[in-house]
Amino acid sequence: MKRLAAALCLALAAAPVAAETLNVKVGVLREQHSRETLSILDIPAADDTLAGALMGAADNNTTGKFTNQSFEAIDERLDDGADIASAVDTLADKGALFIIADLAPDRLLAASERAKGKGALLFNVSAADDRLREEDCRANVIHVAPTRSMLADGLAQYLIWKQWRRWLLIKGSHPQDELLAQAYRRAAKKFGAKIVEERVYEDTGGGRRSDSGSVQTQRQMPVLTQNAPAYDALLAVDESEVFAGYLPYRTWDARPVAGSAGLYPTNWDAAHEQWGAQQLQNRFMATFRRLMNARDNGAWLAMRMIGEAATRVNAATPDKLRDFMTSGDFSIAAFKGVRLTLRPWNQQLRQPILLSDGRMTVSVSPQEGFLHQTTELDTLGLDQPETKCRLK
16 A cells, blocks of 8 residues: 555656646727717627627637636726726736727827836727828737728729729718728729719717608708719718718619718628628627627637737737737638738738628628739738838
8 A cells, every 4th residue: 555655656746747827818998989879770889899809718718728828808998088098007907918909099009108118019909090000000009900991992992893983972071081081082093993073061960860860861861962973882981970871772863872881891790601700690699699890809809819829829928929920920710711910010900801781791802803912911901012100
């Protein structure tokens, strides 16, 4: 008996010690999106963005059981006027040096500045401003959300493929509407379309649903669109969601509506089901009892990028994961038909753009025939020779 006990002791001493679990904490820094919408179907959910991050963490943990890694999403929801620096500090103090950021552009830059001193890495999942990847690019921000120029180019390629080359552009009166209009003007020049006329819809305020009943809009929209030069498609430019939703079926001329209503470009849509996307949609619905939107998908994808990189380099430090993500060895599957990679010059995620009508995916850009010397995905948005980014 003594010999058996001694043998067991020797065996236990010789056995390899199990590796310590690598715990990866990811903050979810998000603003409130409560707003009046044109449709009650578009009212933001309370767990917008967070739900996608939670699902991404769960998916990472499925693999983490075998790689001895665990992933946790820590929610930090900002109230109106909340201090962004304090929120970053709070997440860093909890050990979250990876931060999924659902923030307006200026607040994202402020968060980036604060995170720099903490050694944290941000993942932008909503801000579409091109300047964040160009003159205002930051080394500690990876952009999961597509830019306005990527979205505009994705739609423009399809309109050109359809031979709908003449566009009537109607834009809203807010600053972000002008930024989007600039992206469509650039896309028209880039792909050989012609904007036959531009018109502006002035936002006079008021309740968008209560003040704009079906009878009133049925009279307004034809007047807004009549007497236009001959055009093939009406391009609605309305990031503020003021008027574009009222355009389909109400224009003076019988023309398709695209842009901010009708056929719209997006990184994700609840109707997308190709390339296995339906199983992701079903799992999301079963868990959160609602549809996955673009912000949710961006957060899920950011979490999956962190998980993939951590598994490949067997580390959880921001510098090591950023270096790997921007290398030629990194790619991520995203239910879009191709594996996605980062543009190393500005840390923007290359990705197809879905074109949806809200019921189904009508097409996916880049379209056939739009070629590039490196990857057709770089036909969407600003390419490396055009970049103003100097990472700092």
